[in-house]
Amino acid sequence: MMQQPATGQVISSDWQRGLPVLTGKQVMLRELRVSDAAPLFAMLTTAEVSRFISPPPSTVEGFERFIGWAQRQRAAGSYACFAVTIKGFDTAIGIFQVREFEPGFTTAEWGFALGSPFWGTGVFEEAADLVLEFAFDTVGVHRLEARAAVLNGRGNGALRKMGAVQEGILRKSFLCKGEYLDHVLYGIVEDDWRAAKQPMQRVAVVERVH
Numbered sequence: 001m002m003q004q005p006a007t008g009q010v011i012s013s014d015w016q017r018g019l020p021v022l023t024g025k026q027v028m029l030r031e032l033r034v035s036d037a038a039p040l041f042a043m044l045t046t047a048e049v050s051r052f053i054s055p056p057p058s059t060v061e062g063f064e065r066f067i068g069w070a071q072r073q074r075a076a077g078s079y080a081c082f083a084v085t086i087k088g089f090d091t092a093i094g095i096f097q098v099r100e101f102e103p104g105f106t107t108a109e110w111g112f113a114l115g116s117p118f119w120g121t122g123v124f125e126e127a128a129d130l131v132l133e134f135a136f137d138t139v140g141v142h143r144l145e146a147r148a149a150v151l152n153g154r155g156n157g158a159l160r161k162m163g164a165v166q167e168g169i170l171r172k173s174f175l176c177k178g179e180y181l182d183h184v185l186y187g188i189v190e191d192d193w194r195a196a197k198q199p200m201q202r203v204a205v206v207e208r209v210h
């Protein structure tokens with residue numbers, strides 16, 4: 001069952017039956033639909049977007065198959081993939097995915113890609129905030145990992161500003177266009193994420209202690 005979410009809120013009692021709509025100030029994230037295949041193909045197969053990530057499907061039909069797979073995995077409770085849209089326009093401009101690492105979904109990995117016209121616009125940060133809230137509050141993730149190629153400046157910068165902590169380098173772990181690249185392993189732990197969300201409360205507590 002889903003309820004109408006207010007801005008910035010995630011309300012869903014059963015995400016496996018259908019992903020909740022996540023609404024921010026300028027973005028709206030929702031379940032993927034087959035009709036997202038063509039715009040996602042246009043947005044995510046460009047050289048700059050796909051440079052440091054696993055190759056996206058190479059045809060619109062490939063994206064349609066991916067969307068069908070994503071819906072089945074969501075129904076099985078092991079994966080969630082949101083289409084990113086700008087509020088008022090229903091066109092998908094990118095995706096955010098969260099996948100389970102072990103039964104129970106307490107450890108998970110997230111990943112994301114946006115069409116390059118939307119880079120540096122604040123869309124990433126707003127969407128990422130909503131997806132983190134979904135992962136920790138709705139799904140019950142305890143630890144959220146991410147991997148970014150060392151050479152992927154934007155990907156690393158984007159993760160860091162969301163509070164992801166570099167935990168190690170996975171040497172030559174990622175085959176990209178015939179070359180093995182090093183990956184940075186990032187982690188966000190639920191407790192840290194919750195603490196970072198409450199800066200004013202923390203300051204108030206510290207002030208009372210002194």
Ligand SMILES: CC(C)(COP(=O)(O)OP(=O)(O)OC[C@H]1O[C@@H](n2cnc3c(N)ncnc32)[C@H](O)[C@@H]1OP(=O)(O)O)[C@@H](O)C(=O)NCCC(=O)NCCS
Binds near residue numbers: 049111115125153
């Ligand atoms: C990753 C992605 C979704 C981030 O969205 P974005 O709109 O580019 O991200 P933002 O601009 O909000 O944040 C990127 C940050 O990295 C910083 N950055 C940019 N180039 C950088 C570089 N070469 N080195 C370090 N930081 C860099 C930016 O300054 C920005 O930080 P700021 O907002 O504090 O200035 C988008 O770039 C994308 O789709 N990339 C292609 C797919 C991809 O690589 N996915 C990630 C796999 S880990």
